[in-house]
Amino acid sequence: MEKLKEYRAKIDELDEKIISLIVERFGVVRAVGKWKAENNVPVVQSARAEEVKARAAALASAKGLDGQLLRDIYTLIIDHAHVVEDDIVDGKTE
Template sequence: MTSHLKSRKYRNMDELENYRQQINALDRQLIDLFAKRFDIVRAVGRLKAENGIAVVQSTRAAEVTERAVQMGIEKNVDEAFIRKLYKEMIDLAHVMEHQIVEDHEQSGR
């Protein structure tokens, strides 16, 4: 391999490593955002438990999903991916909220 090709290969590897580091940083930000989102979900669950509000409100779930899909489309993010992601997040939020309501009812508050 000529020195020119070796040099180019190393530059490409450096560029690849740079991209990987950027992805790692974005992954950390995503996890932080998921943690914040689920902290809010827990607060919503407590509020619903204390006020007798139903956990599942299908119109709200649909609104959240459709708003996310539209934002994704504007940013050229695959619609099917957004729908799957939000279905998983909303399903988990419902599980978390149901558990909070159940715990609240069992504690007799």
Template sequence: MKASKLDELRQDIDQLDQEMISLLAKRFQLTEEVGIYKATHKLAAQDSGREQQQFDKIRRLAESRKLDGEHASVIYRCIMDLAIARHKEIEQAHKESASIL
């Protein structure tokens, strides 16, 4: 039986979901390294100046691809909030291990 157009579209979405998860995993691996670097060098877990630059870039990039810039910003706010929360966890763990020594 031939797959319907809906089935084909869903298969394409499933493929994109796999690629997006792979890219998110790579992104979070890098932000983990950033968190460790920040904790080691006593840098703040959150950098509002960098965030603003990133959001400006994300909006421009999204709009250049015909994606609503505000929608992209909402998605990236979630991603960044998770990374920041992890940076704070790493920072706290680093402080606790330093106080033991």
């Protein structure tokens, strides 16, 4: 059982790092939203969203992970990024 506790502690540590990186990513998303608002650029850029998802899937596959899993994760991230950017463009938040 001690080994399992060690594994779980390591997973918790990695989850904290992942969450910190997502927080950092959304800081950049907010900057992008402000830029789009100032430059009258549409929030949704379908080609860019697909490029990001395809890149994530390819990187995952190259590292031995299921590419579809990462595509799904990035779909959620990008969908929420669009919500954040929409709120900025609509003046609901900064």
